[in-house]
Amino acid sequence: xxxxxxxxxxxxxxxxxxxxxxxxxFLYGPILVLMALSFNQAGLPTAWTGFSVKWxxxxxxxxxxxAAARNTLIVAVTSTLxxxxxxxxxxxxxxxxxxxxxxxxxxxxxxxxxDIVLAIALLSFFTLLEFTLGLHSIILSHVVFNIAFVCAVxxxxxxxxxxxxxxxxxxxxxxxxxxxRRVILPAILPGVLAGxxxxxxxxxxxxxxxxxxxxxxxxxxxxPMQIYSMIRFGVTPEINAMATIVMAVSFALVLLSQRxxxxxxxx
Amino acid sequence: xxxxxxxxxxxxxxGLTWLALLLVAPCAIVFFFAFFExxxxxxxxYVFGFDNFGRAFDPLYLSIFLKSAKIAGLATLVALLxxxxxxxxxxxxxxxxxxxxxxxxxxxxxxxxLIRTYAWIVLLNREGLINQALTALGLINEPLSLLYNExxxxxxxxxxxxxxxILAIFASISRLNPETLEASEDLGASSVRTFFRVxxxxxxxxxxxxxxxxxxxxxxNFITPDLLGGGRIQMVGNIIYDQxxxxxxxxxxxxxxxxxxxxxxxxxxxxxxxxxxxQGDREGAHA
Numbered sequence: 001x002x003x004x005x006x007x008x009x010x011x012x013x014x015x016x017x018x019x020x021x022x023x024x025x026f027l028y029g030p031i032l033v034l035m036a037l038s039f040n041q042a043g044l045p046t047a048w049t050g051f052s053v054k055w056x057x058x059x060x061x062x063x064x065x066x067a068a069a070r071n072t073l074i075v076a077v078t079s080t081l082x083x084x085x086x087x088x089x090x091x092x093x094x095x096x097x098x099x100x101x102x103x104x105x106x107x108x109x110x111x112x113x114x115d116i117v118l119a120i121a122l123l124s125f126f127t128l129l130e131f132t133l134g135l136h137s138i139i140l141s142h143v144v145f146n147i148a149f150v151c152a153v154x155x156x157x158x159x160x161x162x163x164x165x166x167x168x169x170x171x172x173x174x175x176x177x178x179x180x181r182r183v184i185l186p187a188i189l190p191g192v193l194a195g196x197x198x199x200x201x202x203x204x205x206x207x208x209x210x211x212x213x214x215x216x217x218x219x220x221x222x223x224p225m226q227i228y229s230m231i232r233f234g235v236t237p238e239i240n241a242m243a244t245i246v247m248a249v250s251f252a253l254v255l256l257s258q259r260x261x262x263x264x265x266x267x
Numbered sequence: 268x269x270x271x272x273x274x275x276x277x278x279x280x281x282g283l284t285w286l287a288l289l290l291v292a293p294c295a296i297v298f299f300f301a302f303f304e305x306x307x308x309x310x311x312x313y314v315f316g317f318d319n320f321g322r323a324f325d326p327l328y329l330s331i332f333l334k335s336a337k338i339a340g341l342a343t344l345v346a347l348l349x350x351x352x353x354x355x356x357x358x359x360x361x362x363x364x365x366x367x368x369x370x371x372x373x374x375x376x377x378x379x380x381l382i383r384t385y386a387w388i389v390l391l392n393r394e395g396l397i398n399q400a401l402t403a404l405g406l407i408n409e410p411l412s413l414l415y416n417e418x419x420x421x422x423x424x425x426x427x428x429x430x431x432x433i434l435a436i437f438a439s440i441s442r443l444n445p446e447t448l449e450a451s452e453d454l455g456a457s458s459v460r461t462f463f464r465v466x467x468x469x470x471x472x473x474x475x476x477x478x479x480x481x482x483x484x485x486x487x488n489f490i491t492p493d494l495l496g497g498g499r500i501q502m503v504g505n506i507i508y509d510q511x512x513x514x515x516x517x518x519x520x521x522x523x524x525x526x527x528x529x530x531x532x533x534x535x536x537x538x539x540x541x542x543x544x545x546q547g548d549r550e551g552a553h554a
Contacts, residue, residue, distance in 0.1 A: 009489065012458065019530065020352075023349060027372065028375070030426070031375065033389060037389065089282060090281075107286075112531070114483070114487025114489075116508060117297070120297065123298045123299055123511065125293035147282055198377065202377075204379075224516050231494060232538075238378065243382040243385065246379050254374055255272070255370070255374070264372070265373045265377055266369040
């Protein structure tokens with residue numbers, strides 16, 4: 001849209017495109033290197049010795065990794081279901097009626113507060129209440145930031161919503177439950193699905209809050225916690241293989257969420 | 268209005284109750300912990316005082332705070348310098364390609380933070396790709412120590428938060444009225460002059476939003492200094508971690524967290540003021 005104004009500045013245009021290309025290389029280069037090295041035959045971290053999928057086999061036989069993956073699925077699915085229901089209702093309520101600065105602050109806080117602060121706050125809270133820690137406390141904690149993200153995505157969906165349609169439906173004799181199901185839900189459904197997918201991705205990837213609220217013992221180790229402890233031992237092809245799978249799943253879910261609801265990931 | 272009151276409760280009640288219990292209450296607890304003392308066995312002794320705050324301004328911790336601010340500031344500056352031209356390039360692309368570029372830029376941002384950070388260990392270590400490439404080109408004889416220093420930490424922070432900076436600045440640039448820029452050029456300003464006198468000042472809200480975001484998430488970061496700093500770079504986030512899990516001095520960890528939140532709130536407030544003032548200016552100009 002700025003083409004007209006700057007049409008004669010052709011050389012700067014080439015520079016800008018070149019710069020954008022380099023930025024994309026910077027963003028994707030490291031991830032692609034990681035993915036390529038996961039197919040490296042030798043156990044050496046970086047010298048290429050031939051194509052092989054054997055590290056994926058090694059990974060799938062690692063009991064600790066499989067147990068962590070199972071825990072992560074339990075946490076992500078449960079926290080996503082809870083956060084999607086609560087976040088979507090909240091979005092409708094906030095858009096329809098109340099929009100005070102305090103409410104906006106509470107909805108914005110989980111997105112900007114440093115993870116480590118939320119993590120220690122939740123640990124302090126659970127400890128003070130003498131709450132036993134485990135997968136359930138990770139779930140309770142993940143719902144906190146997931147509510148905020150689901151709510152934000154669904155709200156963008158409702159921004160242009162014509163609330164008089166809603167009033168008309170009620171005036172015409174439909175009760176509020178029917179109106180919700182037949183009028184509001186269809187309008188927000190893409191946003192709800194997209195928000196659910198983003199929240200699932202965020203939960204699968206979240207490390208610090210899970211680390212602090214998992215409690216002692218190995219029983220509730222999640223995949224990022226497992227990845228963290230493996231990374232501390234150094235670069236291995238097995239981590240590269242795991243990283244490749246996790247990144248591929250994230251990318252697929254995020255792209256799907258953007259496809260269902262345009263603007264989900266780009267605001 | 269009993270019916271609408273009921274509706275409010277159903278819509279807002281569950282979500283807000285959750286956030287009140289598991290966000291507001293925990294943060295309030297940390298706030299109060301900051302004024303108490305560490306118990307003999309690592310618990311919290313409920314003796315009110317400001318000792319923790321005095322300790323936080325001890326030169327040792329103050330220097331860590333300042334170092335964190337320096338690293339976060341550096342990461343913010345680099346991210347803005349790289350991000351602004353990238354956002355500008357996207358804003359000048361055709362609308363269809365704009366969406367593609369934005370999705371490409373934001374995609375890594377939504378993926379696993381640990382793995383994105385680990386990728387830099389793979390690239391920067393002594394046998395890593397960058398050292399190999401430099402050796403192969405004959406530029407160096409000995410591998411460079413690229414990892415476990417400030418350079419690695421700043422690189423990791425820029426890498427992880429650059430997408431959001433680009434998005435925030437893009438949002439600001441795409442809201443510009445093209446006619447304003449045309450007017451500037453029609454009146455004889457060069458495109459460079461137009462950029463520095465018109466485009467840049469009008470997009471300061473986007474720059475401020477991106478800058479505050481990178482700075483806040485960087486200064487409170489734990490993973491990046493931990494993995495790419497290799498224990499040699501201590502930032503506030505790492506100290507908070509240690510106070511809670513190693514030293515078991517929760518009240519002092521809580522104090523450091525509250526100071527972090529304080530810095531964050533001051534920055535967010537400043538950003539809101541900048542945006543409000545610019546909107547005021549614009550409305551004033553229209554009147």
